[in-house]
Amino acid sequence: MNRRTAGLTIAGSLLSALALSAVPAAAEGTEKCYGISLAGQNDCASTGGNSCAGTSKVDFDKQAWKLVPAGTCETTMVTLPDGSTRPGSLAPIES
Amino acid sequence: MAPRRIPSLSTSAVPASRPTPAGLSPPAGVGLRPPHFRAALAEPGAVDFLEVHPENYLCDGGPQHHFLTALRQDLPLSFHGVGLSLGGADRPDRRHLARLRQLVDRYQPFHFSEHLAWSSHGGTYFNDLLPLPYTQANLARMSAHVAETQDCLGRQILIENPSLYLTFAESEMSEAEFLAELSRRSGCRLLLDINNLYVSAINAGWDSWAMLAEFPQDAVAQIHLAGHDHCRDADGGSLLIDTHGMPVADPVWDLFAAIAPRLAGVPVLIEWDQDLPDWPRLVSEASLARQLAGNALAEARHVAIA
C-alpha cells in the first residue's frame, strides 16, 4: 500500500468514525448532564474542602498498627502480576 | 486551546434590601455548597446573594466554575476567604493573593472577607482558624497584612471576629478594641459573626451582650449567622463548637434582633457546612433572618416615634 492509498484509508476511517460516533455532552447545557451520571460520578464530587467550620466529632488518632482492613477488600479478587489470584485479606499476609 | 469563558455579569454586584409591609429588611444570603448547586440554579430568587470560600474555586475549570458562573448571572456574590492567615506571623502568600485577585476579577464579588485568625505557619497549613494574642505587636503586624492584601486585591476587605476555644494570658486589649483599631489602621471593614461572638463568649466566660455593645458597629459591612454544637466541659459547664451544622441557636437570634436596627440594610448570611439541610430548609433560615431584622427595625422605629 503506497503513501497515498494509506492516507485515503485513514481518511475513510476518520469519516466513518465521524458518522458512527455520538456528540459528547458539552460543558454548556447542564440539562444534557441530568440523569446520565452513573452513581458516584456526580459532578458535585469535588467539594473543595476549605471551610470555616469546626467539628465536634473527635475521631482522630487511631491506632493504625492494631488495624486490619475491614471494608470490601475480602470480596475484591485481584490477579497479581505473577498470575496468582487472591482476595484481599482480613489479616496481614505473611510475605 | 480551551476557550476562556468570560462571564457577562448581568446582575447588579450588590444585593438589595427587600421592601416588606413593615419597611425595609436587609438582604439575606446563604453560603453556597456544591450539593445545592442545582437547587440554587432552579430557584435563584429565593435568596438575595450567595457566598463561597474562594479557595474552593482556585481551579482551571469543571463543575465548580460551571455552576458558580451560572449562579453569578442571577445573584450577587460574596467571597469569604479562609486561607490568608492574616493574623499569623508570616506575610500573606503572594502567589495565593495573585490567584485570589484573578478570581475576584472574574466574579466581581461585592465583598471579600477574611478572619481575625491565623492558619499557616512555616509552610504548613493547619486547616483551622487559630487564635492569636490581642497585643500591640500582633495588631501592628496584622494591620500590615490586611493593608498588603487590600493592595494586592485592589479593594477594601472585611475582617471577621473568630470563634474562640482558648485565649492568651498576654492579650493586652479586648477583641473589640483590636478589631476597631485594625479597621482604623488598615482601612478594612468588619464582618460581625454573631454566632462566633456567642461561641467565644460562652467558651471564654465573657458576657455576649457586653461584647455586642462594645463591637465597633460603624465598621460592620456584613453579618454572619450559623449553628453551633453544645458540648460539656470537664467541669460540667458549656462548651460550644462552631460546627455550622444546625439551625441558628436562639441566643444568637436574640443578639441579632437586638443589633439589627442599628445595622439596617447590612447583608446577613446563613452559614451551614455540615449535615447540610435541603435547599428549602436553608432558604427558610435566611428568610427568617430577613424577617426578624425587618420586624426589629419596624419595632425600633415604632418605639422611637412613640
Place this chain on the structure above:
Amino acid sequence: MSPSPEQAAFPEAFAAALREPRSAIPARLAARPGVDPAVRFAIYRNNMAAGLGRVLADRFPVLRRLLGADFFAALTDAFIRQHPPAGPVLLEYGALFPNFVERFPPSQHLAYLADVARLEWLRHCALLAADAAPIDRAALAAQPPDVMARLRFTLHPSLAILRSPFPIVSIWRANIDPANPAVVPAGLPGENALLVRPGLVAEIHAVPASRADFVERLQAGVALGDATNLVGADLTAALAFLLSAGILTGFFPVSDDAARRSDPA
C-alpha cells in the same frame, strides 16, 4: 518536638503542638476559669485532623470503602501527620496520598490499593481541569481526504491515562456506589484507565493498551497517519471512541514543509 514553656505560645509553640498530638500544649493559654486549656487545645487539633480527614474521604471514596471507615481514618491520620497541607488550597491536597498508601505497612500486602488511590486522584484532577469545547466535527469532515492523515489533534485538558497490573477500573466501578456493591470476579487482568471530563462528569474508561498508546501519541503531537500503526484494523473504532468520549477538541494540519522535513521520502 515538644514546645518549651519559654517558647512564645504564639505562633511557634502553638504550631508545633498542633503538629504533634501527644506533645504538651503551649504555656499561658487560658479559657473560662476552671477549665483545663489542654482540653480546649484538643479542639483545634481535632478540627485540623477531622477536617483534612473529611477532605481525603471525599476524594478517595473507593479506597475508603475497600479498607473500611476505621482503617481509612487511621491511614489518613498517619498521612495528615506526616504530610500536612503545604498551602491553603485544599483542592490540591492529596497528591502525595497514593504513594503514601503504597508504603503504609498495615496494608502493604494489598498492592492494588495504591493504584486505586491513583485512579481516584486522577479523577479529582479531571474534575478541576480546564474546560474545552468538543472538536468541530463539520470542519473536520470537510478536510480534503489527502490532508487527513497529516492532521494533528489537541486533546482535552482533563485527559489522563493510568496503566495498572490490577483491574482498577472494574474495582472502582464495583465499589463507587455503596447502594449497589458488586464483587470483582477473580481472574480479571490488569486494566488501563483513561479519564476524561468532556462536560461536567469525569468519565473513566477501560481501554486496551494499544488504544492508550494511540491516545498518548496523538497527545504528544504525532500526526494521525504516524500513529495509526498502533491500532491497526481497529482504527475506525478507535477514532469513533476518541470522538464520542470527547477526547478530541481541535485539529490542525501539519504544514507541507513540516511534513517534508519529518518524512524525506
